[in-house]
Amino acid sequence: MVDNIIKLLEKYEPNKEKQPFLWALYDGFHTFLFAPNHVTKAGVHIRDNMDLKRTMIHVVLMLQLCYLFGTYNIGHQHFLALGEYTGFLEGAHLKLMYGLWQLLPIFVVTHVVALGIEFYYASKKGHSIEEGILVSAALIPLIMPPDLPLWILAIGVAFAVIIGKEAFGGTGMNIWNVALLSRVFIFFAYPTEISGDEVWVAGLESTFAGSAVEYGWVHLTLFNGLFGWLGLAQFDPGLTVIDGFTGATPLALAFAGGWDAVTEVYSQSQMLWGAIPGSIGETSKPLILIGAIGLAMLKIASWRIMLGMVLGTVFTGMLLNFWGATPFMTVPWYHHIYIGSFLFAMAFMATDPVTAASTNRGKWIYGFLIGFFGMIIRILNPAYPEGWMLAILLMNTFSPLIDHLVLRKNIQKRLASA
Amino acid sequence: MELINIFIKAAFIENMVLAYFLGMCSYLAVSKTLDTAFGLGLAVIFVLGITMPINWLITTFLLSETGLLGMDLTFLRFILFIAVIASMVQLVEMVIEKYSPALYASLGIFLPLITVNCAILGGSLFMVAREYNFAESVSFGLGSGFGFFLAIVAIAAIREKIRYSNVPGPLRGLGMAFILTGLMGIGFMSLMGIDPGAIGNS
Numbered sequence: 001m002v003d004n005i006i007k008l009l010e011k012y013e014p015n016k017e018k019q020p021f022l023w024a025l026y027d028g029f030h031t032f033l034f035a036p037n038h039v040t041k042a043g044v045h046i047r048d049n050m051d052l053k054r055t056m057i058h059v060v061l062m063l064q065l066c067y068l069f070g071t072y073n074i075g076h077q078h079f080l081a082l083g084e085y086t087g088f089l090e091g092a093h094l095k096l097m098y099g100l101w102q103l104l105p106i107f108v109v110t111h112v113v114a115l116g117i118e119f120y121y122a123s124k125k126g127h128s129i130e131e132g133i134l135v136s137a138a139l140i141p142l143i144m145p146p147d148l149p150l151w152i153l154a155i156g157v158a159f160a161v162i163i164g165k166e167a168f169g170g171t172g173m174n175i176w177n178v179a180l181l182s183r184v185f186i187f188f189a190y191p192t193e194i195s196g197d198e199v200w201v202a203g204l205e206s207t208f209a210g211s212a213v214e215y216g217w218v219h220l221t222l223f224n225g226l227f228g229w230l231g232l233a234q235f236d237p238g239l240t241v242i243d244g245f246t247g248a249t250p251l252a253l254a255f256a257g258g259w260d261a262v263t264e265v266y267s268q269s270q271m272l273w274g275a276i277p278g279s280i281g282e283t284s285k286p287l288i289l290i291g292a293i294g295l296a297m298l299k300i301a302s303w304r305i306m307l308g309m310v311l312g313t314v315f316t317g318m319l320l321n322f323w324g325a326t327p328f329m330t331v332p333w334y335h336h337i338y339i340g341s342f343l344f345a346m347a348f349m350a351t352d353p354v355t356a357a358s359t360n361r362g363k364w365i366y367g368f369l370i371g372f373f374g375m376i377i378r379i380l381n382p383a384y385p386e387g388w389m390l391a392i393l394l395m396n397t398f399s400p401l402i403d404h405l406v407l408r409k410n411i412q413k414r415l416a417s418a
Numbered sequence: 419m420e421l422i423n424i425f426i427k428a429a430f431i432e433n434m435v436l437a438y439f440l441g442m443c444s445y446l447a448v449s450k451t452l453d454t455a456f457g458l459g460l461a462v463i464f465v466l467g468i469t470m471p472i473n474w475l476i477t478t479f480l481l482s483e484t485g486l487l488g489m490d491l492t493f494l495r496f497i498l499f500i501a502v503i504a505s506m507v508q509l510v511e512m513v514i515e516k517y518s519p520a521l522y523a524s525l526g527i528f529l530p531l532i533t534v535n536c537a538i539l540g541g542s543l544f545m546v547a548r549e550y551n552f553a554e555s556v557s558f559g560l561g562s563g564f565g566f567f568l569a570i571v572a573i574a575a576i577r578e579k580i581r582y583s584n585v586p587g588p589l590r591g592l593g594m595a596f597i598l599t600g601l602m603g604i605g606f607m608s609l610m611g612i613d614p615g616a617i618g619n620s
Contacts, residue, residue: 125584167597169584175576176601184604373608383611390608397605401575404452 020123028119028129052171056131058298060138062291063348066281067103067142069274073284074099074146077201077277082213083242088275093232097223099146102202103280106141109150113157114140121166132171132178132354133161139179139348142281143341143389144186145194146202152190156182176396177355180389187389195385197248200277207247210240247277250339251378251385258327259335272338282344292347301351304360305367309346312371313337320379328379340378345370345388350395357399359406366402370395421557423614424550428561431614434537435569436599436606441537445570446595448528455574457521458528459567461510463560465532466541469503470559473542474552476502499542500533507533537566569606573598 009030014022075095076088085091114137115129122129140157160182168174187194198207205211215237224234250271253261266276274284282288295301317333324330336342350356350370357366370391377387384390434440441462448458476498481491511529515522522529532538541562545555576598585594 163597164601167586167589167594168580169586173580173583175580175598176605181601181604188604188607376612377608381609381612384608387608390605393601394605394608397572397576397602400579401452401572404575404578 016126020126021119022123024119024122024127024129028115028122053131055300056135058300059135059295059348062294063138063142063281065287065290066284066344069284069287070142070280071099071103072096073274074102074202074280076275077146078203078213081201081204081207081241081245081247082239083245084236084239091233093227094235098203098219098235101218101223102146103141105150106144106146106148106153106280109153110140110157111137113154114161117158117161117166121170125170130171133165136160136165136178136182140182142344143179143183143279145199146280147199148186148193152186152193155189156186159185172354174354175400176393177349177352180349180393183389184393197246197252200249200279201247204241207241207245209243209245213237213239249278249385250276254331254339255328255382255385259331261327262331262339279341279344282341285338285343288343288347292343295347295351300353301347302353302356302363304363305351305356305370306346308364308367309350309371309374310337312368313342313375314371315368316372316375320375326379336375336378340386341388342374345374345392349388349392355396355399357402357406359403359410362399362402362406365406366395366399369398420615421553424554424557425561425564426614428558429565429568430606430609431612432610433565433569433606434541434562435566436603437610438540439603440540441535441566442599444528444531444535445566445573446592446599448525449570449574449577449595451524452571452574452578454521454524455570457514457518458525458532459570461514461525461529461532462535462537462566462570463563464510465503465506466538466559466563466566467556468559469499469506469538470541470545470555471552472502472506473499474545474550474555477546478552495546496539499539503538503542504533537562569602573602576602 012026013030014026016023072092072095075098078098079085079091079095085094114133118129118133137157140153140160144153160178164176164178164181165171165174183194193199201207203214205214215235219235220237227234246265248265250262250266253265262271270276272285274287276283292301292306296303296306313336314333317336320329321331321333350367357363370388373394374387374391377384377390379387381387428434432438435442435445444458444462449455477492477495479485480487481495481498483490507530510532511522514525514529541559544562545558548558550558573595577595580594580598589597
């Protein structure tokens with residue numbers, strides 16, 4: 001059976017010389033399913049099943065829990081704003097379908113743009129596609145707000161892939177994290193679409209009380225028809241945003257009024273489990289932790305970086321608690337671990353093996369400094385609500401320098417003891 | 419405390435290279451290897467740290483109306499600043515030639531060119547425009563020198579690393595350096611907007 005499929009596929013393999021784009025496309029999808037045709041023939045090589053593609057697929061697998069929760073949470077936040085189905089599991093089919101219909105276009109656009117550019121460059125340079133792009137494309141939807149216009153998303157992804165990755169020579173060569181570059185590009189170019197209180201809840205005209213929902217043909221005709229046929233609750237186009245709903249994230253509340261202002265709106269368990277507004281994939285902390293532990297156990301992500309980052313954050317948090325000059329500074333350090341996107345950044349962004357420092361001692365320094373700068377930006381910088389994206393990009397800048405200094409120190413030590 | 423604020427602000431928040439894009443010529447030209455970048459960075463810290471207080475003394479005691487000459491000579495500011503910077507660079511050049519001939523050879527023409535490094539003249543002019551006092555001008559000079567040092571050392575380490583990458587032909591060399599500078603600027607934007615002096619006062 002499988003042999004026949006492989007034979008069928010090989011029959012249609014395009015000529016690499018004549019149709020480079022088609023060949024890159026063929027080879028890319030062929031190796032999703034089967035081992036590549038081309039193997040090293042001469043010399044001695046270490047062979048390991050854990051090749052680049054498997055490594056990348058493991059990261060994508062670890063993200064699936066975040067995707068699942070993110071999809072549901074988009075719908076949950078949408079209905080919370082309307083004051084309907086306020087229990088987490090009430091109206092589950094509506095929330096799931098709503099979230100799916102919101103997330104799917106973001107997912108598809110990211111992958112089409114990123115893979116399209118990747119296939120173009122692969123055919124141009126005459127190599128098979130590099131799988132690193134799949135991880136970046138899987139991460140990007142998770143760090144975007146659910147209501148982001150798709151053309152802005154496409155521009156951000158194109159910028160990150162072309163300038164942040166292909167200009168450096170492709171997978172494994174980039175200095176800055178590709179997923180974060182796409183987000184930072186949108187953050188600085190279209191700030192109103194990705195920050196503030198308005199953007200974290202999908203499908204509303206605005207978050208002011210009384211503003212209407214925006215349902216399209218798909219919700220009202222297709223989904224409602226389906227749900228009506230099944231005898232389930234339907235989307236109601238007459239709903240409006242309830243009084244007292246703000247859409248503000250815990251960080252925005254904490255910046256204005258300290259920890260008390262946060263707990264007035266969100267309970268601690270809500271923030272821990274993630275039923276709060278935020279970027280799509282970063283809200284649920286236990287699911288992210290599962291992914292983080294999985295990645296650390298598979299030795300894809302470095303536990304040194306994660307631990308270094310936690311230490312840096314705790315240290316800086318204590319330092320700022322001690323200073324305590326603004327309301328945000330008085331928020332106890334242990335709360336900082338689970339508000340905002342600290343855990344997501346720690347598990348999936350800072351540990352990117354390409355852009356992080358690669359020496360062991362360098363990883364400790366790198367992680368610690370990300371924690372330090374992230375907290376400084378989060379708490380002291382009034383211009384940005386959250387610090388991890390920019391802190392990681394800042395430390396990406398310095399990771400080659402950290403590696404260089406650690407290596408030089410090791411060389412000197414060996415020379416001295418020789 | 420005020421002095422530390424000025425130092426941190428000049429080094430990280432308003433970095434000469436990455437926030438104002440001053441001093442680009444030597445920054446781009448001497449950042450191919452880490453060792454020369456390190457040497458140039460130290461030279462810039464020294465020159466900025468020395469010229470800033472000297473220029474402060476000149477503006478306050480020679481050029482201002484309340485100074486020793488009793489005349490408003492601010493139109494001579496540029497010439498005098500350049501003269502001070504040039505003579506300081508001469509001094510640095512002689513010291514480096516004496517103690518580190520290898521660094522002297524690798525820095526080449528770019529060492530005397532620190533004279534026309536816009537970061538250094540720009541620093542002195544910022545110092546005048548922001549009306550720093552003597553101690554503040556020392557702190558500002560050292561801070562902006564340290565910021566330049568950090569930027570040039572970081573980009574040199576990155577450029578040493580991407581020497582092994584398959585960068586597309588047209589971007590090799592200077593093109594890539596410009597892209598790197600832009601992306602580093604994004605990284606440094608993380609601290610922009612923090613006002614160390616105002617925290618806790620509001």
